[in-house]
Amino acid sequence: MTLIAEIFSQGAEIVSGQTVDTNAAWLSQQLAELGFTLKRHTAVGDDLQDLAELFGEIAGRADCCICTGGLGPTCDDLTAEAVSVASGLPLEFDAVAFAAIQAYYARRQRAMPEANRKQALLPAGAVRIDNRFGTAPGFALQFRRCWFVFLPGVPFEMKQMFGDWVRTDLLQRFALRPDTLVTLRCIGLGESAIQQKLEPLALPPGVVLGFRAAADEVQAKLLFPADVPEAERLRIAAEAAARIGDCVFAVDGLPDIKGDLVAVVDAALAAGAHSLAILETASHGLLAAKCLGRQWLKHAELRLHNETAGTDQQCASHAATLARALQAERQTDFALVQLYRVDSGRFDDKDGGIVLYNALATPQGVVSRQSTAHGAGIHKQNQAALLALDLLRRYFQNSCL
Amino acid sequence: MTLIAEIFSQGAEIVSGQTVDTNAAWLSQQLAELGFTLKRHTAVGDDLQDLAELFGEIAGRADCCICTGGLGPTCDDLTAEAVSVASGLPLEFDAVAFAAIQAYYARRQRAMPEANRKQALLPAGAVRIDNRFGTAPGFALQFRRCWFVFLPGVPFEMKQMFGDWVRTDLLQRFALRPDTLVTLRCIGLGESAIQQKLEPLALPPGVVLGFRAAADEVQAKLLFPADVPEAERLRIAAEAAARIGDCVFAVDGLPDIKGDLVAVVDAALAAGAHSLAILETASHGLLAAKCLGRQWLKHAELRLHNETAGTDQQCASHAATLARALQAERQTDFALVQLYRVDSGRFDDKDGGIVLYNALATPQGVVSRQSTAHGAGIHKQNQAALLALDLLRRYFQNSCL
Numbered sequence: 001m002t003l004i005a006e007i008f009s010q011g012a013e014i015v016s017g018q019t020v021d022t023n024a025a026w027l028s029q030q031l032a033e034l035g036f037t038l039k040r041h042t043a044v045g046d047d048l049q050d051l052a053e054l055f056g057e058i059a060g061r062a063d064c065c066i067c068t069g070g071l072g073p074t075c076d077d078l079t080a081e082a083v084s085v086a087s088g089l090p091l092e093f094d095a096v097a098f099a100a101i102q103a104y105y106a107r108r109q110r111a112m113p114e115a116n117r118k119q120a121l122l123p124a125g126a127v128r129i130d131n132r133f134g135t136a137p138g139f140a141l142q143f144r145r146c147w148f149v150f151l152p153g154v155p156f157e158m159k160q161m162f163g164d165w166v167r168t169d170l171l172q173r174f175a176l177r178p179d180t181l182v183t184l185r186c187i188g189l190g191e192s193a194i195q196q197k198l199e200p201l202a203l204p205p206g207v208v209l210g211f212r213a214a215a216d217e218v219q220a221k222l223l224f225p226a227d228v229p230e231a232e233r234l235r236i237a238a239e240a241a242a243r244i245g246d247c248v249f250a251v252d253g254l255p256d257i258k259g260d261l262v263a264v265v266d267a268a269l270a271a272g273a274h275s276l277a278i279l280e281t282a283s284h285g286l287l288a289a290k291c292l293g294r295q296w297l298k299h300a301e302l303r304l305h306n307e308t309a310g311t312d313q314q315c316a317s318h319a320a321t322l323a324r325a326l327q328a329e330r331q332t333d334f335a336l337v338q339l340y341r342v343d344s345g346r347f348d349d350k351d352g353g354i355v356l357y358n359a360l361a362t363p364q365g366v367v368s369r370q371s372t373a374h375g376a377g378i379h380k381q382n383q384a385a386l387l388a389l390d391l392l393r394r395y396f397q398n399s400c401l
Numbered sequence: 402m403t404l405i406a407e408i409f410s411q412g413a414e415i416v417s418g419q420t421v422d423t424n425a426a427w428l429s430q431q432l433a434e435l436g437f438t439l440k441r442h443t444a445v446g447d448d449l450q451d452l453a454e455l456f457g458e459i460a461g462r463a464d465c466c467i468c469t470g471g472l473g474p475t476c477d478d479l480t481a482e483a484v485s486v487a488s489g490l491p492l493e494f495d496a497v498a499f500a501a502i503q504a505y506y507a508r509r510q511r512a513m514p515e516a517n518r519k520q521a522l523l524p525a526g527a528v529r530i531d532n533r534f535g536t537a538p539g540f541a542l543q544f545r546r547c548w549f550v551f552l553p554g555v556p557f558e559m560k561q562m563f564g565d566w567v568r569t570d571l572l573q574r575f576a577l578r579p580d581t582l583v584t585l586r587c588i589g590l591g592e593s594a595i596q597q598k599l600e601p602l603a604l605p606p607g608v609v610l611g612f613r614a615a616a617d618e619v620q621a622k623l624l625f626p627a628d629v630p631e632a633e634r635l636r637i638a639a640e641a642a643a644r645i646g647d648c649v650f651a652v653d654g655l656p657d658i659k660g661d662l663v664a665v666v667d668a669a670l671a672a673g674a675h676s677l678a679i680l681e682t683a684s685h686g687l688l689a690a691k692c693l694g695r696q697w698l699k700h701a702e703l704r705l706h707n708e709t710a711g712t713d714q715q716c717a718s719h720a721a722t723l724a725r726a727l728q729a730e731r732q733t734d735f736a737l738v739q740l741y742r743v744d745s746g747r748f749d750d751k752d753g754g755i756v757l758y759n760a761l762a763t764p765q766g767v768v769s770r771q772s773t774a775h776g777a778g779i780h781k782q783n784q785a786a787l788l789a790l791d792l793l794r795r796y797f798q799n800s801c802l
Contacts, residue, residue, distance in 0.1 A: 013611070016429055020423050027418070042441065072614075074596050132751065156777070284693045301703070302703060305696075347694065
């Protein structure tokens with residue numbers, strides 16, 4: 001049986017174009033992976049009439065709808081009221097929700113503004129969805145054909161609440177046969193290069209190969225229907241990973257989730273109780289910033305406006321010397337040094353490119369790697385931070401295999 | 402008269418969440434600036450029935466709808482056919498469109514695939530919109546109440562065609578009177594606190610007040626209809642800014658755009674050709690990272706795992722001493738030092754809070770400010786970076802007023 005799902009986004013900032021609606025894409029992916037057929041996305045502004053009308057339309061044609069936004073404390077947050085108008089269910093004061101909002105302010109030692117009281121008003125009979133990270137509780141209810149789930153528009157809170165409760169609830173509520181998603185997470189290769197490497201891959205009918213280029217990585221995604229056996233999934237995923245090569249830093253969904261590049265590096269350093277010192281240039285603080293809260297990072301240095309000079313070999317050798325010196329000076333197991341030079345254009349020119357020289361002093365000697373980064377200044381900065389971390393990842397994946 | 406506009410996006414990749422729909426936001430901004438009232442965004446997949454149904458719905462309720470996607474040569478590109486089904490207008494072969502598609506392939510010295518012939522089939526009576534950068538021509542037509550404009554989904558082609566023809570055509574076709582948006586950009590106050598401060602504000606009929614909480618700031622937005630005189634706009638914006646107080650770091654739209662906090666600080670430091678040294682702790686590199694490419698940042702230091710201790714007064718005094726020392730050591734006009742201590746919970750605990758002690762050594766002496774930050778570790782980190790920059794912003798705004 002096909003289960004129809006829709007995504008609904010509320011907010012003047014979405015409809016007016018001030019904010020790009022990334023929630024809709026994220027939620028669609030989640031629901032598609034659970035086995036829903038996604039039919040429609042809709043976004044409307046903060047207008048009671050429009051909202052109520054839309055809830056009525058969706059209630060007649062979808063089995064499930066995830067709605068984001070409109071749960072805040074301000075006068076333009078109208079979701080609960082619009083649900084009440086559309087469904088005829090009165091709004092009721094939810095004492096547990098109210099206590100959670102009060103506790104939120106108490107933890108911050110701030111007085112709760114009177115406006116927040118309205119966030120505790122939920123349609124009668126709705127299931128409350130707790131929000132661990134903000135003041136707005138979510139809620140869910142059946143309205144005619146459709147199970148509606150209402151979540152805040154703040155992506156971080158929305159994602160947490162989806163993972164905490166919504167996903168499990170949907171799996172129990174609907175007879176879903178989830179597809180299995182295996183994600184090959186790559187760094188240092190572009191989307192079309194990865195696509196080309198995977199072209200010879202023979203996929204059984206029903207298996208879908210997709211690609212996603214994010215800021216920090218490129219993902220090749222294999223979506224397996226529920227009837228593909230696990231051994232077949234493993235075989236295909238392994239073949240795909242081998243075809244892409246050592247740019248794959250993690251394979252998620254077999255079945256565990258390895259996480260992003262920082263998580264992969266964190267796991268390796270933490271497992272060995274290692275210590276690290278870093279010296280960064282092109283990433284301009286972002287390398288250290290990405291390591292927030294990691295106890296293995298013992299020392300971080302930043303050199304601004306510090307382009308290196310010479311031949312590639314001289315630059316690489318300079319980085320290696322600095323890495324050895326930093327390791328000795330800071331008495332850490334590892335020392336990571338990033339140098340760079342501008343290869344064409346200027347650093348903050350989107351057409352310009354830089355060459356990165358990363359060196360990692362390890363207990364067994366220094367390993368080095370040269371890479372390039374392109375695009376706008378902030379993209380180069382981000383790539384520089386990631387490619388430095390990637391040298392650590394390569395060291396651990398090679399020395400552990 | 403209110404002119405209602407909608408945005409419609411077609412494509413399986415949008416509805417399944419593989420692609421984030423950035424076209425909808427971009428087009429909405431363009432139409433809002435032209436004076437349309439944006440009412441709804443809709444996205445559906447490549448299904449003839451769904452598409453035709455949706456065109457029928459929109460034709461009854463909107464004055465203008467910009468549609469993207471579904472104009473390609475493949476079997477899942479169904480837009481023209483769906484328009485034909487919904488409107489009853491037959492598809493006709495457009496010889497000029499066909500010649501343009503042939504010329505496109507001729508320029509690339511490639512044979513035109515037979516599939517591309519279908520891109521020259523347009524609903525009878527539609528206005529063809531030429532595409533200088535791809536094979537898919539667009540088209541536009543009146544269907545009941547609504548003027549429909551169909552553009553390709555490729556953002557680059559879509560934007561070019563909007564600028565080449567659509568914008569001018571809309572201005573001629575509709576009696577548009579563009580609204581004016583004034584944005585008060587704030588840091589250090591939450592959304593509900595700002596709303597409370599603005600509650601006493603008396604707004605003339607038609608002026609709409611909205612709020613937006615982003616990662617780096619909270620915005621209060623005043624949308625003025627075209628008939629509100631400029632002097633009245635200035636008066637209201639000034640009153641709103643005064644009510645919020647010194648947490649307003651910029652007012653955009655009067656008429657210039659000041660930009661985000663980094664841009665405001667950058668403008669002040671660059672204007673005076675000043676130099677700055679920083680020492681950061683809680684922001685863990687992110688303060689320096691936000692200053693990428695700014696020549697005024699001469700030196701950046703990072704102290705990891707470096708919580709300070711003592712009474713508030715002792716911590717503030719310690720930060721001031723360090724700022725003076727850094728300014729002397731680095732010979733910069735300004736030196737900014739950030740210290741912190743964990744006030745409750747742990748740094749990376751979302752329920753924990755930190756107290757920040759920022760000190761800025763200036764040519765006239767040291768200014769200090771104490772703040773708090775809450776939420777997940779990465780939110781505290783980001784707030785720490787912003788609140789440090791905000792001390793610079795406060796110094797320049799106060800010393801320049």
